[in-house]
Amino acid sequence: xxIPSHIHSFIQHFGEMGSRxxxxxxxxxxxxxxxxxxxxxxxxxISEHLSISRSNVSMGxxxxxxxxxxxxxxxxGDRKDYFTTSDDIWELARTLIEERRxxxxxxxxxxxxxxxxxxxxxxxxxxxxxxxxxMHDLIELFVSWFTDMQSLNSKRLKKLMKLGSGVNKVxxxxxxxxxxxx
Amino acid sequence: xxIPSHIHSFIQHFGEMGSRxxxxxxxxxxxxxxxxxxxxxxxxxISEHLSISRSNVSMGxxxxxxxxxxxxxxxxGDRKDYFTTSDDIWELARTLIEERRxxxxxxxxxxxxxxxxxxxxxxxxxxxxxxxxxMHDLIELFVSWFTDMQSLNSKRLKKLMKLGSGVNKVxxxxxxxxxxxx
DNA sequence: TTAAAATTTCAGTAATTTCTGAAAATTGGA
DNA sequence: TCCAATTTTCAGAAATTACTGAAATTTTAA
Numbered sequence: 372x373x374i375p376s377h378i379h380s381f382i383q384h385f386g387e388m389g390s391r392x393x394x395x396x397x398x399x400x401x402x403x404x405x406x407x408x409x410x411x412x413x414x415x416x417i418s419e420h421l422s423i424s425r426s427n428v429s430m431g432x433x434x435x436x437x438x439x440x441x442x443x444x445x446x447x448g449d450r451k452d453y454f455t456t457s458d459d460i461w462e463l464a465r466t467l468i469e470e471r472r473x474x475x476x477x478x479x480x481x482x483x484x485x486x487x488x489x490x491x492x493x494x495x496x497x498x499x500x501x502x503x504x505x506m507h508d509l510i511e512l513f514v515s516w517f518t519d520m521q522s523l524n525s526k527r528l529k530k531l532m533k534l535g536s537g538v539n540k541v542x543x544x545x546x547x548x549x550x551x552x553x
Numbered sequence: 554x555x556i557p558s559h560i561h562s563f564i565q566h567f568g569e570m571g572s573r574x575x576x577x578x579x580x581x582x583x584x585x586x587x588x589x590x591x592x593x594x595x596x597x598x599i600s601e602h603l604s605i606s607r608s609n610v611s612m613g614x615x616x617x618x619x620x621x622x623x624x625x626x627x628x629x630g631d632r633k634d635y636f637t638t639s640d641d642i643w644e645l646a647r648t649l650i651e652e653r654r655x656x657x658x659x660x661x662x663x664x665x666x667x668x669x670x671x672x673x674x675x676x677x678x679x680x681x682x683x684x685x686x687x688m689h690d691l692i693e694l695f696v697s698w699f700t701d702m703q704s705l706n707s708k709r710l711k712k713l714m715k716l717g718s719g720v721n722k723v724x725x726x727x728x729x730x731x732x733x734x735x
Numbered sequence: 736t737t738a739a740a741a742t743t744t745c746a747g748t749a750a751t752t753t754c755t756g757a758a759a760a761t762t763g764g765a
Numbered sequence: 766t767c768c769a770a771t772t773t774t775c776a777g778a779a780a781t782t783a784c785t786g787a788a789a790t791t792t793t794a795a
């Protein structure tokens with residue numbers, strides 16, 4: 372199977388960036404390959420395309436499944452499992468952000484909540500405790516906002532993002548209408 | 554120097570999470586320590602607090618500086634350098650997001666742009682190329698939106714995030730006012 | 736129920752990343 | 766300028782993470 376050079380570069384880049392995104396090289400490459408493949412691929416095909424062992428593909432698929440990034444497909448008359456990703460890039464992005472939140476943010480929020488609950492009276496004006504409270508509140512705000520945004524459909528979200536800081540003007544407007552409800 | 558248990562847990566947690574945030578353990582711990590220390594610390598103090606070698610502290614500081622996360626402070630009559638982070642958690646979060654964008658997103662945007670520019674006529678209806686174009690457009694939208702948000706001050710941003718998907722209603726309103734300018 | 740096909744697991748190895756101590760380089764006061 | 770204090774660099778060691786092949790397990794068609 373011939374791999375066009377642009378596809379090769381694309382997969383190569385994912386391999387190099389993978390570690391910055393919380394994946395290892397082969398997991399990122401498997402993901403990249405499935406994203407730009409029109410047809411679903413089976414494990415042997417992935418193994419061959421990327422020149423990695425069959426068992427490594429197996430582990431990579433398991434990892435990507437734990438990120439909810441794969442669709443498994445059965446082809447009638449073929450016992451092999453075929454894999455692909457969502458063909459909606461926005462859906463992929465949402466999933467990625469949501470899973471990264473679970474892994475990178477939620478544990479820290481819990482930790483902070485726990486430490487803040489344990490606090491005793493002698494710590495009321497403790498600088499460190501105040502810092503933790505600020506951090507907790509900021510992260511909680513981020514998380515609830517992201518969750519809220521997840522509820523919008525792709526079209527709406529796209530519109531909102533295109534508006535960008537133009538939203539600022541809208542806030543001014545609502546302020547005036549409401550008569551500074553702050 | 555006695556370290557209260559809540560501070561110890563906090564630093565410990567950062568150490569464990571560090572690798573998910575693109576840092577190594579000690580870099581994350583140095584950052585955590587400086588965030589919850591009221592007074593700036595010098596390299597020897599950091600080394601002692603975290604039980605890591607002086608040279609490791611040096612490398613960690615260099616790394617954090619490359620992330621624009623540190624302030625260096627001179628204390629008159631003391632030749633040592635003292636370090637601290639911004640005391641504004643929002644500023645820290647902005648910096649972190651901006652630097653992660655530079656490292657995790659910008660290179661991919663460039664790569665995609667490059668591949669798409671090279672495309673020739675035979676690839677017009679290439680599935681992979683279309684996928685790359687979609688991905689490019691999505692990332693570009695994200696990046697320009699983030700950049701736009703960075704221009705808002707913390708207070709405004711906080712307000713906007715609290716509004717959350719309530720913004721949706723505002724969009725409906727502006728739609729009506731503008732007479733569907735889509 | 737059987738057995739071939741397909742997948743997963745896992746122990747050992749390979750590769751990568753992180754950390755240290757020693758040495759080199761830099762800094763700043765006298 | 767000198768020199769002691771401080772910081773940085775870097776080669777090698779330690780620790781961690783990723784990968785492979787062989788064996789075990791699971792699946793499914795007959």
